[in-house]
Amino acid sequence: MKLTLGPVLYNWKPEEWRDFYFRIADEAPIDSVVVGEVVCSKRAPFLADHMPAVIERLAAAGKEVVLGSLMLMSLARERNAMAELAADNSFMMEVNDLSCLGMIGDRPHAIGPFVNIYNEATATYFASHGAKRICLPPELPMTAIRAIAGALPDVTIEVFGFGRAPLAISARCYHARLNKLSKDNCKFVCEQDPDGLAVMTLDNEPFLAMNGVQTLSYACTSVINEIGELAKAGVRSLRLSPQQCDMVAVAKLYRDVIDGKKTPAEASAALTGLYSVPVANGFLYAKPGSTFVTNVAEAQRTARAM
Template identity: 35%
Template sequence: MQQDKLALSLGPILFFWQKQQIVDFYCQMAAQPLAMIYMGETVCSRRQELKVADWLDLARDVASSGCDVVLSSQVLLESESDLKRLRKLVEQEDFRIEANDLAAVQLLHAKGIPFVAGQALNIYNEQTLALMQSLGACHWVASIELAADRLAQMVAAVPDMVCEVFGWGKLPLAYSSRCFTARHYNLKKDGCEFKCLEHEDGLPLYTREEQAFLTINGIQTMSAGCHSLLARHQQLQSMGVRYFRISPQGLYMAEVIRLHQQVLAGVMAAEAALSELSRYAGGTLVDGYWQGKAGINQCEGMMHAGT
């Protein structure tokens, strides 16, 4: 059976940017060849450059361009104010929700609202995927650590669930109730002085041997390397994956999207695109998890490209 072609999606902004930068970014993204755009604060409750009402207004502007917009919920809820913002997202009726926490799943299930099961829900097996479907999920974002063969088995086991993969960007690895960026500056979490605003793409963390190891992003730990599955696009399509997620970064987003779209459209070879994309990545291209190895392993597609 002919599989639907892979479509590009844009994940939520994971970093802390100024309000005007966010607005300008989505004005630019609305003109890009993206099938779906996710919007909303997912990482830290202190990042309130945009309130829920602002996100909704911005989402309506982006949706007017013809793109499917999904509102992403916060990953780690710690207070009643966090729940209040979540309830506002669930109560609006204009956009679907990406549930990134079980509280969001519970609220959406109680209202009978179909939702996207986000990557942060950690769906690692067919049983959990089927459970999420029974609770109302119609679309899921695969966990970043899943190897190719494992993902193929899960897609085949629940074929009527739309599957999306995280295909480009620094990997969101873990979340904590502590703020690592505040700690770096010897500040308390509640008095962080919003230092994340000084690091557009996160704060790099190096080993004692000066090897790039991780990226600190407030309460979130990310990879240092840029995860890329572009060289695997035919494999993704053949196993039934529908959406290829690109994660926002501070610079070169239009170029990154253009190169991905050209490869998916068959007008450019993945190896050539990866050679060019490596200049925009902000780190080594990696795909170790996809190979069933350590996530920090270099992307094989780059080796084939001779870089």
């Protein structure tokens, strides 16, 4: 099983963004890295100057570089930018918006977790049009993952393995609205929340996280206890989504479990010391995504019986 580092979803300072990837290149046991601004096109110009150096550093370190496309295209300049990205044959492109498919044709590509692939028929359709790797949406239960992976043995099926789960994308900017600003004059206030802004319930409990135009879970997805079961299901890669924590250490924990150097229990305990946000794995067991299933054996028996 391989490890993929997903794109940075948040609005990090350009130098911080660059240095993060430099460290990933030099220290992290990651096989593939998705780079590029996928959430808000207004952030992309700030990263443009650093992108060539980041890609060069990752490639020189032996990482497979994948170029991520925008999740939602609604403007002419966004379509033009994606057409330019699609025309670059240097690296594989990850499709996060279906309109990208018309730009790349049947050229080999990856599908990101932001595309709704919920069954083997849909996955087979995308595979027939050039998808070589499919990262499934984070809300899928183990039964669906097993069915999709079993139907596509020649496609790398990837599962969202760590990080706040991406749930929705909007044409409206929550951060701008909260700060009484327009989307066109947002002043990039999302930069104030480099790990997302917690959304509280009426009972003052954290529920979701805002990231500009994106909605994420508040809890952090962790499948570190289910790595063995996912491998048996045919999953060939896990995606780690960058958060404000030591992602090199996170990657090493996942790699140690994959390689049998640590037990899932040992790695899970260490993970809580790296990132203070509560962990969740409920989606895998067809339960509310914010829950964390501790009695894994019983939950797996229940899931198989469904």
